[in-house]
Amino acid sequence: xxxxxxxxxxxxxxxxxxxxxxxxxxxxxxxxxxxxxxxxxxxxxxxxxxxxxxxxxxxxxxxxxxxxxxxxxxxxxxxxxxxxxxxxxxxxxxxxxxxxxxxxxxxxxxxxx
Amino acid sequence: xxxxxxxxxxxxxxxxxxxxxxxxxxxxxxxxxxxxxxxxxxxxxxxxxxxxxxxxxxxxxxxxxxxxxxxxxxxxxxxxxxxxxxxxxxxxxxxxxxxxxxxxxxxxxxxxx
Numbered sequence: 001x002x003x004x005x006x007x008x009x010x011x012x013x014x015x016x017x018x019x020x021x022x023x024x025x026x027x028x029x030x031x032x033x034x035x036x037x038x039x040x041x042x043x044x045x046x047x048x049x050x051x052x053x054x055x056x057x058x059x060x061x062x063x064x065x066x067x068x069x070x071x072x073x074x075x076x077x078x079x080x081x082x083x084x085x086x087x088x089x090x091x092x093x094x095x096x097x098x099x100x101x102x103x104x105x106x107x108x109x110x111x112x113x
Numbered sequence: 114x115x116x117x118x119x120x121x122x123x124x125x126x127x128x129x130x131x132x133x134x135x136x137x138x139x140x141x142x143x144x145x146x147x148x149x150x151x152x153x154x155x156x157x158x159x160x161x162x163x164x165x166x167x168x169x170x171x172x173x174x175x176x177x178x179x180x181x182x183x184x185x186x187x188x189x190x191x192x193x194x195x196x197x198x199x200x201x202x203x204x205x206x207x208x209x210x211x212x213x214x215x216x217x218x219x220x221x222x223x224x225x226x
Contacts, residue, residue, distance in 0.1 A: 004155075033212030043201055045156070045217035052212070091155055097211035100169045101146065103155035 002027040002094050006104035013082045014112050020067070021077040021107045023092035032096035034075040036066065039089040039106070048090075051075060082111045115140055117206050117218035125224045126194050134189040134221045136204030144168070144210050145187040147179060148203040150220075156203055162187055163210050199225045 003026040013019040025034065036048040051059045051066045059066045067076040079086055089108050095101040118137045126132050138145050144163045148156035158171035162181035176192040185206070191198055201222050205215035 031212070033214075035214065037217075042219070043222070044219045045203060045205070047214055047216060050214050095212040095215070100158050100161055100171070101148075101156075101205075101215060102158065103148075105155045 002029070002032075002096065002102045004092050004094055004102050004104035006092055006107050008107045009105075010108045010110070012110050012112060013079075015084060016081055018078060018080045019082055019109065021079070021090050021092075021109065023075045023077065023104060025073050025075060025092070025094050027073075027094060027096065029096040032094055034066070034068070035093040035095065035101075036064070036075075036077045037091045037093065037103075038086075039091060041088070045091070049077070079109075084111050084113060087111045117204060117216055119202075119204050119218035119221050121221060122219065123222045123224075125226065127226050128194055128196060130194050130225075131190065131192045132194060132223065134191075134202050134204075134223075136187045136189070136206075136218055138185045138187065138204075138206035139216055142206035142208050142216075143185050144207045144213070145181055145185065146205045146207070146215060147187070147189045148205065149173070149198075150201040150203055151197075152200070159189065161210070168210055194225045196225050199223060 034051045038046045065078045089106045092104045146161040147159040150156040160170040165181045181187045201220045205217045207213040207215045
């Protein structure tokens with residue numbers, strides 16, 4: 001079985017500053033993927049970034065980067081230069097060839113002007 | 114390239130009724146997954162379809178059933194609706210099974226009275 005833990009129910013960040021959203025995971029699968037999604041109040045889940053378990057380098061996509069520490073089983077999302085439009089729920093998820101996607105409980109990010 | 118679409122966007126049913134939700138996968142994707150997201154929670158995996166066959170199921174009772182068609186679109190059917198079935202139902206498609214990135218539709222909001 002797989003498990004995702006997001007320990008920050010809510011976070012505040014000042015506009016233009018960086019913020020880190022925490023995610024830890026547990027899996028027995030040798031190969032897996034870690035994903036971050038953004039969910040605005042409209043409800044749609046928007047894919048942000050992917051990290052494969054065998055990737056040597058941390059993934060980056062524009063202002064998003066994933067701080068992957070395999071030994072610690074953590075996959076934190078870093079958002080640089082926060083914008084007001086970044087205010088949303090953020091979900092971490094894990095998927096593998098042997099198990100389906102499991103999502104964490106989410107972190108609500110509020111960006112303050 | 115057309116993204117994942119879902120219909121209807123909103124639905125109100127009464128307890129005991131049956132409902133069918135529909136999802137069109139993204140072009141080139143052969144895998145569709147369905148999720149239930151209760152208010153304030155992360156999405157919960159219902160089941161996945163790969164090339165018209167069920168490819169895994171979460172902890173949902175048999176009254177949740179599905180289909181995938183030759184064009185890889187999919188339906189989620191829920192019989193004998195209960196009040197706790199009120200949720201946002203999300204459909205996601207991916208290029209393959211396993212740890213491929215899943216792309217989500219806008220969801221269907223179901224309210225059971």
